[in-house]
Amino acid sequence: MxxxxxxxxxxxxxxxxxxxxxxxxxxxxxxxxxxxxxxxTTLETAAPAKPSTAPTTAVAADPAGHAQLFTGARLRSSTDDAAHAQARRAQSMGPDVGLPDPAADTQPAPESVTAVRSAPAVDGR
Structure with missing residues (x-):
C-alpha cells in the first residue's frame, strides 16, 4: 500500500x-x-489622412525584368520555328523586332530522344 x-x-x-x-x-x-x-477598433478611431501638399512624381517601373525576359525569349527562338513558345513570347513582347536567323554552324535540334539503358560490362570494359 x-x-x-x-x-x-x-x-x-x-x-x-x-x-x-x-x-x-x-x-x-x-x-x-x-x-x-x-x-x-483602430480603423474606427483613425483620423482621416491629411492631403499632402508636396507634388508627387510617378516612379517608372524598372524595365530590367522585361528586357531580360525579352532577350532570353528572342535568343531561344529562330525564324525557322516561329510557332515555338519562345518565339511567340518574343514576338508578343516586341512585335517590331524580328526573330534571329539560325547560325550556320549550329547543329539542328534532335527530332526525338530515346533513353537507353547502360550497364558496366562484366570484364570491366
Missing part, C-alpha cells in the same frame, strides 16, 4: 493538468471565430 500513495498523489496532480489542456484545446475554435468576426 505504500507504493500506492505516491501514485495516487501523482494522479491527483495530473488530472487537473489534463483538464486544463483539454479546455484550452477545445477553446481554440471559439477564440478563432471570435477573432475573425470582431472588427479592429
Amino acid at each position: 505504500a507504493a500506492g500513495a505516491p501514485l495516487e498523489a501523482m494522479r491527483h496532480r495530473v488530472r487537473p493538468t489534463r483538464i486544463a489542456v483539454r479546455t484550452v484545446t477545445a477553446a481554440r475554435p471559439l477564440a478563432l471565430g471570435l477573432a475573425v468576426t470582431s472588427t479592429p
Whole structure:
C-alpha cells in the first residue's frame, strides 16, 4: 500500500493538468471565430489622412525584368520555328523586332530522344 500513495498523489496532480489542456484545446475554435468576426477598433478611431501638399512624381517601373525576359525569349527562338513558345513570347513582347536567323554552324535540334539503358560490362570494359 505504500507504493500506492505516491501514485495516487501523482494522479491527483495530473488530472487537473489534463483538464486544463483539454479546455484550452477545445477553446481554440471559439477564440478563432471570435477573432475573425470582431472588427479592429483602430480603423474606427483613425483620423482621416491629411492631403499632402508636396507634388508627387510617378516612379517608372524598372524595365530590367522585361528586357531580360525579352532577350532570353528572342535568343531561344529562330525564324525557322516561329510557332515555338519562345518565339511567340518574343514576338508578343516586341512585335517590331524580328526573330534571329539560325547560325550556320549550329547543329539542328534532335527530332526525338530515346533513353537507353547502360550497364558496366562484366570484364570491366
